[in-house]
Amino acid sequence: MTALSLENISKSFGDVQVLRNIDLVVEPEEFVVFVGPSGCGKSTLLRVIAGLEDASAGTVRIGGRDVTRTPPAKRGIAMVFQSYALYPHLDVEGNMALGLKQAGESRAVIAERIATAARMLSLEPYLKRRPSELSGGQRQRVAIGRAIVRKPDLFLFDEPLSNLDAALRMATRVEIARIHRELGTAMIYVTHDQTEAMTLANRIVILRDGRIEQVGSPMALYNDPDNLFVAGFLGAPSMNFLPAGRLGAPGATVGIRPEHLRLATEGPLAGTITHVERLGADTNLLVTLGSGETLTVRLFGQHPQQVGDAVALAFDAASAYSFDAEGQRIRF
Amino acid sequence: MNRARSSRLNTVAAHAALLAWTAIALFPVFVILINSFKTRRAIFAEPLSLPSEASFSMVGYRTVMAQGDFLLYFQNSLIVTVGSLAFTLLFGAMAAFALSEYRFRGNMLLGLYLALGIMIPIRIGTVAILELMVQTGLVNTLFALILVYTAQGLPLAVFILSEFMRQVSDDLKNAGRIDGMSEYAIFVRLVLPLVRPAMATVAVFNMIPIWNDLWFPLILAPGEATKTLTLGSQVFIGQFVTDWNAVLSALSLAILPALVLYVLFSRQLIRGITSGAVK
Numbered sequence: 265m266t267a268l269s270l271e272n273i274s275k276s277f278g279d280v281q282v283l284r285n286i287d288l289v290v291e292p293e294e295f296v297v298f299v300g301p302s303g304c305g306k307s308t309l310l311r312v313i314a315g316l317e318d319a320s321a322g323t324v325r326i327g328g329r330d331v332t333r334t335p336p337a338k339r340g341i342a343m344v345f346q347s348y349a350l351y352p353h354l355d356v357e358g359n360m361a362l363g364l365k366q367a368g369e370s371r372a373v374i375a376e377r378i379a380t381a382a383r384m385l386s387l388e389p390y391l392k393r394r395p396s397e398l399s400g401g402q403r404q405r406v407a408i409g410r411a412i413v414r415k416p417d418l419f420l421f422d423e424p425l426s427n428l429d430a431a432l433r434m435a436t437r438v439e440i441a442r443i444h445r446e447l448g449t450a451m452i453y454v455t456h457d458q459t460e461a462m463t464l465a466n467r468i469v470i471l472r473d474g475r476i477e478q479v480g481s482p483m484a485l486y487n488d489p490d491n492l493f494v495a496g497f498l499g500a501p502s503m504n505f506l507p508a509g510r511l512g513a514p515g516a517t518v519g520i521r522p523e524h525l526r527l528a529t530e531g532p533l534a535g536t537i538t539h540v541e542r543l544g545a546d547t548n549l550l551v552t553l554g555s556g557e558t559l560t561v562r563l564f565g566q567h568p569q570q571v572g573d574a575v576a577l578a579f580d581a582a583s584a585y586s587f588d589a590e591g592q593r594i595r596f
Numbered sequence: 597m598n599r600a601r602s603s604r605l606n607t608v609a610a611h612a613a614l615l616a617w618t619a620i621a622l623f624p625v626f627v628i629l630i631n632s633f634k635t636r637r638a639i640f641a642e643p644l645s646l647p648s649e650a651s652f653s654m655v656g657y658r659t660v661m662a663q664g665d666f667l668l669y670f671q672n673s674l675i676v677t678v679g680s681l682a683f684t685l686l687f688g689a690m691a692a693f694a695l696s697e698y699r700f701r702g703n704m705l706l707g708l709y710l711a712l713g714i715m716i717p718i719r720i721g722t723v724a725i726l727e728l729m730v731q732t733g734l735v736n737t738l739f740a741l742i743l744v745y746t747a748q749g750l751p752l753a754v755f756i757l758s759e760f761m762r763q764v765s766d767d768l769k770n771a772g773r774i775d776g777m778s779e780y781a782i783f784v785r786l787v788l789p790l791v792r793p794a795m796a797t798v799a800v801f802n803m804i805p806i807w808n809d810l811w812f813p814l815i816l817a818p819g820e821a822t823k824t825l826t827l828g829s830q831v832f833i834g835q836f837v838t839d840w841n842a843v844l845s846a847l848s849l850a851i852l853p854a855l856v857l858y859v860l861f862s863r864q865l866i867r868g869i870t871s872g873a874v875k
Contacts, residue, residue: 316770337776349767353789366776410771422767 265328267292267450273322283474298454299461300471306454327417342411346423348403350395357391381409401432419451492591501560515586515594522562524583531578632844656841669828680745688753696761713751736819749802760794796864825850
């Protein structure tokens with residue numbers, strides 16, 4: 265039985281079509297990340313799955329049940345919001361208990377589930393505190409706890425780490441991955457951060473303008489993108505694109521990942537270094553070619569190059585990607 | 597206050613300005629209070645002096661207690677004010693929630709239509725209101741006054757509350773929906789507590805004019821049983837002779853409940869402001 269299946273989902277607000285004919289199947293125990301630029305419809309799609317927005321067309325099935333017309337509380341889902349969305353007048357325990365109380369669970373069941381969730385998230389010392397007395401990271405853990413106690417068939421995360429600082433984001437990311445392993449429940453996670461997408465997902469769904477561009481495992485998408493958009497979206501620094509004519513290659517555009525470029529004594533691409541980023545483990549060089557394009561080169565380790573140095577770049581033809589005039593990948 | 601950011605001169609100047617303003621604001625109340633305890637002759641001879649042994653008199657309060665049923669007037673005023681405020685806040689908040697929360701055709705127009713009442717004084721419609729009350733048999737009932745004041749207060753209440761409700765996080769309401777709360781529960785348990793400062797603002801804005809109003813009680817409920825305090829006090833103001841002792845005593849007494857209500861609401865107001873300041 266599938267955890268979630270979307271069939272031909274469309275959504276429009278007035279004349280604006282936000283989602284177009286989305287088809288997707290999520291297997292049980294799978295961690296699926298929706299990623300895309302802002303305005304691509306990823307949050308709207310999540311809200312349609314949650315039942316907070318009605319789809320204009322199409323069917324939503326959760327755990328095999330058609331829930332297209334079912335209210336959010338009865339869909340067997342739990343959701344974690346970017347802004348935490350904790351009830352300000354209830355303490356941590358009350359926040360976690362509310363959904364269960366509404367569902368008519370017995371007192372003993374509620375207490376037991378809260379205890380389990382609190383242990384999982386190390387929230388035991390804070391059960392009697394109000395959200396206003398907690399730090400950002402603690403609040404997000406409470407929000408996750410509120411989702412866990414519901415024992416849903418499907419977890420939905422709406423950019424849950426965007427309000428946290430970098431160190432906390434990494435820690436919470438690891439925690440979410442751990443919770444997924446422990447619970448083994450399907451999760452759908454929306455983000456615009458490709459690091460989160462790459463590190464958490466079993467499968468990534470890349471959306472643009474309300475359409476699915478490509479679905480696949482993180483490495484499949486990174487190594488074998490279907491089109492120019494996916495190729496440029498994943499990877500930091502992002503892929504370099506050059507007109508194919510300049511390299512005498514087939515197709516319209518050639519893409520080369522920054523780490524596949526290397527410094528050479530002479531090569532087809534000669535230019536001047538215009539900027540150097542030293543990150544310790546990596547060194548990123550921005551090289552402006554004689555013809556005006558700027559390429560990013562990612563070198564592993566520390567390198568002595570300075571701004572203004574003249575360099576030549578080389579790459580293996582096998583690591584380059586070719587795209588046709590419509591931006592579709594040409595595979596050989 | 598942070599010592600590095602304050603100079604002695606600034607502090608003194610700020611306090612002087614605040615004290616001066618307080619004195620100006622309290623002066624009329626003070627004059628009413630001291631004169632309500634003086635003889636008629638002393639009121640006119642030295643209106644600003646404190647009551648002395650010679651000029652002290654409780655005659656005003658005795659007249660007020662003896663003439664008319666002031667306790668009843670008090671009760672009427674209180675029922676009308678509290679009733680009107682309760683209805684204004686209840687219906688205003690409900691309308692504001694619908695306007696701010698749901699997308700429907702004509703939402704914007706309906707909001708503007710409801711706000712129109714802020715600009716058009718309700719007294720323009722007095723004749724029509726009186727006819728309506730006569731036809732429905734509500735003349736000389738407190739309910740008539742409550743209805744009119746509720747109508748008078750709703751436009752501003754809807755306007756202010758819908759602005760505040762728009763600021764309540766959508767995520768919070770959606771979290772409630774996912775947890776299985778009904779729309780009514782979301783309104784009562786999530787949204788209302790968060791807009792409490794705005795509710796207090798609306799209550800304070802509406803309370804004083806209702807408490808002090810003479811117009812509608814005079815026209816809609818002038819009967820002895822339904823007289824409000826302001827209307828009741830008018831018996832002492834004659835065309836030729838005014839019993840100033842009684843008028844001042846009645847006014848002094850009328851200040852008290854309004855003061856108590858104000859303190860109650862303003863505490864909410866301040867609590868709301870400070871709780872919002874620290875995230």
